[in-house]
Amino acid sequence: MANLFSNFRNPRVILAFIYDFLIAGLSFWAALYLRFDSLNIPLIHDLAFNRFFFISMFIHAASFVLNGLYKGVWRFSSMHDLIRVVKASASAIVLSLVVCFFMTRLENVPRSMFLIEFLLLVIGLGGGRFIYRFLKDQTSLRSVIGGSDEEVKNVLIVGAGRAGEKLVRDINATPALKLNVVGFLDDDRFKKNALIHNIKVFGGVELIPSMVEKYDVDKIFIAIPSASGEDVKKIVNFCKETQAEIKILPKMDQLLSNQVGISLLRNLNIEDLLGREQVQLDTTHLSAMITGKVVLVTGAGGSIGSELCVQIAKFNPGMIVMADYCELFMYELEMKFKEEFPDVSFYPKILDIRNAAKVDQVFSEYQPQIIFHAAAYKHVPMMEYNPSEAVETNIKGTKIVAEAALKYGAVKFIMISTDKAVNPTNVMGASKRIAEMVVSDLSKRSKHTQFISVRFGNVLGSNGSVIPLFRKQIEDRRDVTVTHPDIIRYFMSIPEATQLVLQAASMGTGGEIFVLDMGEPVKIVDLAKEMIRLAGMVEGRDIKIVFSGLRPGEKLFEELFSEKEAYEFTHHGKIRKAMYRLLDDSFYPNLSRLLTLESAEPDTVVYLIKDLVPEFTHFRLKQSKEEIISN
DSSP states (O other), X not given: OGGGGGGGGSHHHHHHHHHHHHHHHHHHHHHHHHHHTSSOOGGGGOHHHHHHHHHHHHHHHHHHXXXXXXXXXXXXXXXXXXXXXXXXXXXXXXXXXXXIIIISOOTTSOTHHHHHHHHHXXXXXXXXXXXXXXXXXXXXXXXXXXXXXXXXXXXXXXXXXXXXXXXHHHHHHOGGGOEEEEEEEOSOGXXXXXXXXXXXXXXXXXXXXXXXXXXXXXXXEEOOTTOOHHHHHHHHHHHTTSOOEEEEOOOGGGOSSSOOOGGGOEEOOHHHHHOOOOOOOOHHHHHHHHBTOEXXXXXXXXXXXXXXXHHHHTTOBXXXXXXXXXXXXHHHHHHXXXXXXXXXXXXXXXXXXXXXXXXXXXXXXXXXXXXXXXXOXXXXXXXXXXXXXXXXXXXXXXXXXHHHHHHTTOSEEEEEEEGGGSSOOSHHHXXXXXXXXXXXXXXXXXXXXXXXXXXXXXXXXXXXOHHHHHHHHHHTTOOEEESOTTOEEOEEOHHHHHHHXXXXXXXXXXXXXXXXXXXXXXXXXXXXXHHHHHTTOOBTTTBOEEEOOXXXXXXXXXXXXXXXXXXXXXXXXXXXXXXXXXXXXXXXXXXXXXXXXXXXXXXXXXXXXXXXXXXXXXXXXXXXXXXXXXX
């Protein structure tokens, strides 16, 4: 009860209460006079009716407090405040009706009077609040416009939806920002000439250059969180013709909540231009696969692994066992989950997947039912220097975890693969191809566990990808290094990749290699040029692009399927399936020889990998295998 009246320490709340109480009294008598359409009303001389008036006013006051009319701030009155006004008014009228006809038994009071009073209450209470807000907004606007012209920045908002409306509301409520919204632009032709907070929607995004020139626009705010990369690119192309500063709201899947405000605006980055349409998930199958299950994610501290944990947490698993060899990554992931998913049971486990005994201990202790195997070495040049480590982690580690899943009767094992496993030209890609082969073959030997691989290309912003490298070079004002003018790569966002991995996992029945649709490939030199431009610099003048040459094992373009692989489409438009290829009888003897190899000589490792992956081509494959191994 004390909390209900805690706000009454504020003088403004007391004034608001007095205003509401006066409106309640005026509405009562105004409704009575309107109902009788006369000033000569017998009821006003009735002592019982006058007693009822005071009882009714007490009921109104109590209803106003109990329905939270004094929790809101009039300066920021919104639809939520109007709903509270309607609830409080309706509660007061209903209780007054009950008292009038069932307790005081005033039979001669017209019932229609209460309906009229309700309407007057809503108009009086709600109208007062919104008139106050309107006057405050006008005062704030005048103070902004009345300031120095150099201080006020003219803003054009692209997107006349809910996000754009909330931005305007936030700007109007914060006059200290010194922002003046001159208009909206939106491609929805039905919104043209509409007014949002008295600000006009002028037309489509093609008007950006003319609007900037006509209204001397300083800033352009892109307020379309659902926009695809193509949509953003279209808008930005029009913005290129201006000198206005560009800010953008994050994508829907990056917003922690549906709350949108001026503080969330950020500078445009290359990920905004490369992003694609939001993935449509079959949540029914995903819930059936994950809800209540113990899920193990290896490589949980990495870009893909950590996002997998986040996406899995949304489907209420019984527990997430997060396994990674890096203590720092696991600490950061633990802190993230404690803050964002306090109700999800999880356990961070420091684990080296190459240690069979430790892996067996984890499976024995937690009995995971679903395993997402994201642990791997993935950097091409580093694995060229350390090929034996690629074998140990990507092949042996995968085999250890997959066989543990088979031993302990897990329901599904999903391995994260790469497009570099197709016709590999480097050790990393070849090691992942062998891992695919091991996982697919285990499915043929399993009666219970479904073994699945999911293959895709580069993800935006992942650890060690080209985008963070370019961004760091640009920030340091160094030359941007591109390996080759014609090199192209596929890109997708980390959330999109992980969501499609989950979807593919729910579709798999065992033995499949699912391949994610990566969209159109991107020319890396064009990517570098766009990032330089987004940083406000001119390529060739402020920063140069230098071609450093292809690195060992690097291809000009990546492939999603081998010419030896038949593939078919699935019911999901962004997921295809490569058909299983039978393994040669020599596969496991050759694999055993590779995994038990004592020599770590790169040439020896490469030739033994060639025995397992015939389509593997590598710059080290110069001498004969017998000559290399004998050395």
